Structures are given as C-alpha cells and as structure tokens.
Amino acid sequence: MQSGIVTNIQRFSIHDGPGIRTTVFLKGCNLRCFWCHNPETLRTEPELQIFPDRCIGCGACLERCEQQAHATIDGRRVFRRELCVACGRCADTCYAESLVLVGELKTVAEVVEEVLRDRPFYERSGGGVTLSGGEPLLQLEFARGILARCKREGLHTAVETAVNLAWERIATILPFTDLVMMDIKLLDSEAHRACTGVGNRRILENATRLGEQDTPLIVRTPVIPGVNDRAECIEPIAAFAARLPNLLYYELLPFHPMANGKYQSLGMDYRAKDLKSPGKEQMRALADVARRYGIEVKHS
Ligand code: SF4
Ligand code: SF4
Numbered sequence: 001m002q003s004g005i006v007t008n009i010q011r012f013s014i015h016d017g018p019g020i021r022t023t024v025f026l027k028g029c030n031l032r033c034f035w036c037h038n039p040e041t042l043r044t045e046p047e048l049q050i051f052p053d054r055c056i057g058c059g060a061c062l063e064r065c066e067q068q069a070h071a072t073i074d075g076r077r078v079f080r081r082e083l084c085v086a087c088g089r090c091a092d093t094c095y096a097e098s099l100v101l102v103g104e105l106k107t108v109a110e111v112v113e114e115v116l117r118d119r120p121f122y123e124r125s126g127g128g129v130t131l132s133g134g135e136p137l138l139q140l141e142f143a144r145g146i147l148a149r150c151k152r153e154g155l156h157t158a159v160e161t162a163v164n165l166a167w168e169r170i171a172t173i174l175p176f177t178d179l180v181m182m183d184i185k186l187l188d189s190e191a192h193r194a195c196t197g198v199g200n201r202r203i204l205e206n207a208t209r210l211g212e213q214d215t216p217l218i219v220r221t222p223v224i225p226g227v228n229d230r231a232e233c234i235e236p237i238a239a240f241a242a243r244l245p246n247l248l249y250y251e252l253l254p255f256h257p258m259a260n261g262k263y264q265s266l267g268m269d270y271r272a273k274d275l276k277s278p279g280k281e282q283m284r285a286l287a288d289v290a291r292r293y294g295i296e297v298k299h300s
Helices: 060-064 089-093 108-116 119-125 136-152 167-171 189-196 201-210 231-242 260-265 280-291
Strands: 003-013 021-026 047-050 070-073 076-079 099-102 104-107 128-132 156-161 179-183 217-223 247-254 297-299
Touching: 003 108, 003 136, 021 108, 021 136, 047 260, 060 070, 060 089, 089 099, 104 108, 108 136, 128 136, 136 156, 136 167, 167 201, 179 201, 201 217, 217 231, 217 280, 231 247, 231 280, 247 280, 280 297
Parallel strands: 021 128, 128 156, 156 179, 179 217, 217 247, 247 297
Antiparallel strands: 003 021, 003 104, 047 099, 070 076
16 A cells, blocks of 8 residues: 655645645655745654644643653753654644644545545636645655546646656656646756755756656746845746746746744754745846746746
8 A cells, every 4th residue: 555654735725736726745855945934844754843832731741752752851841852753642642732743644545535525626626636745756656646546536636846856756757747846946056055955957957858748847936035036046047947848837936934933843943034025026027037038927
C-alpha cells in the first residue's frame, strides 16, 4: 500500500491552479529558501508544533510524554525538542490545541477519498487536486499514486514543484499531471544558492525539458525584497520563460511576512521576519518588465 507523510489537506483552495481545488501538502523539501512560508513542510519527518498562547496549564502533556520532553524546571514549563521523538501522544492529549503534531502518515487511498469529497465543486468550477509542499515529488511513489488515482477518477491534477530532482523522476508523473506550476526564483545560480541552499542548473535544465512536453506549464517567481525585487532579476527569468513552448503564463507572487508564528512553533529561526511585502505599484512595474518578452504575466 502506497503511503506518505502529509502535513495538510486544504479544501477550497483558489490559488493553487484553476477553479476550486483541494491542495495536498506533502512533507519534505530539498531547498531552504529563507523566506519559506511553509516551514512545517521543510523537514521530512513528523514534528511537534507548540503554541504556548493556547496552553491552559492542565499538565496532561507532562504525564503523557515518555521522553520527558515536556518538563517543569525551576517552576517554568520547558520543552526540550531534542528529546522529542514526535510520537504525538502529548498532542492527542492536548485539547487546547497548544500541541499539534504536523506530518501524518496517510495512504494514497485515504488522501484520494478526502479529495473526492469535493468533486461537485471541482466539476462546477473547473478545479481539481493540487500536490504541493515542500517538494511533493520527493515522495515520488506516493505523489504519483495520488495523481494516477485522481486521474482515473476524472479529476484535473496539478503539481507545484521546484523541479530540483532528476528529470527521469519528474517524467514519471507527467502522464498523470494536467498542469505543472514551477518556481524560478533567480536565474543566477550562485545567488540562487545563497538564498535557497542549492544552485539552479538542474532546475533550469528541467524547466527547459518541461517546456517541451505536452503538459501546460506555469512559471512563478516569489518576489522577495532584497533578493529578486528588481527589474534586472525579473527580466532574465521572463526571457527564459518566454522560450518555453508550452508556457501558459508567468506569475509574480509578492512575499508576505506571515509565517513568524509557524517558525516559532517549530523552534526555527525566521530569517525573513523583518522583510516587508513589495507594494502593488512595484509588482505592477515588475510585471510590465516581464511582459516585454511577449508572454502573459499575472501578479497579485
Ligand atoms: S496538554 Fe496542552 S494545554 Fe495542557 S499543559 Fe500541555 S500544552 Fe498546555
Ligand atoms: S510528541 Fe511524543 S515525544 Fe514529543 S513531546 Fe509529545 S509525547 Fe513527548
């Protein structure tokens, strides 16, 4: 039975492809973009999120944790993440939802059953299912299993991916995928490495190969202040995208500094917390730059 780790199944999504969709977020990513707004999807393994503001002080977690990860030291409640094995026992006990285990093992059948609940909405709106993450294609067998089963059910299938993996692996999902949405964050490989942890040669090679397939392609750039929010960064990406024969459109997505709480809940440092969103005028100007390459450009 194919199974994988899912962080969330979000119903009624309207930003992850056409129409009303269900977005399935798979856990694990092989990039480390410092602005990532889904930090709970970065690590492959399940992990505990802690929201201290919701704690009602019942103490149930102290009793349930066999690792003593929750403790009271000198009268203060502490959580020792290094002791936690993410068994989820404390989260099951915490009715205040101060503790949440993120990352659940699910089978393909379980995911598809949940996705199919909203079939009438997909049919009415031209929507379907989208796999996202993290990098959904890192759990390739699982991702392909969901896509294949949804296709058999007649649903529109889309994948949000950074395509930072071997082409042979990407190619195996294409027969079951109606739309690929991929990011190009920067064209310069060293700058790309500095802010995502990896160079972009393989990403661009895969983008070129994807551009030659029958599956429609949307290229997107998250616009991050100080990283790529200038015409000289967007221009070469738009020029590259314009050479992809199956490009549907190019999209610019403004950075939003909204993930601070999530980073805190996971004990992670949010390096983008002081960045501001690019303004509407700036997004419009960058979109105009991209349009010079004769492609359709969307922005928000
Ligand atoms: S079980 Fe939840 S509400 Fe109770 S003390 Fe632990 S964290 Fe707080
Ligand atoms: S998830 Fe398990 S190991 Fe981690 S703190 Fe909770 S009970 Fe302890």
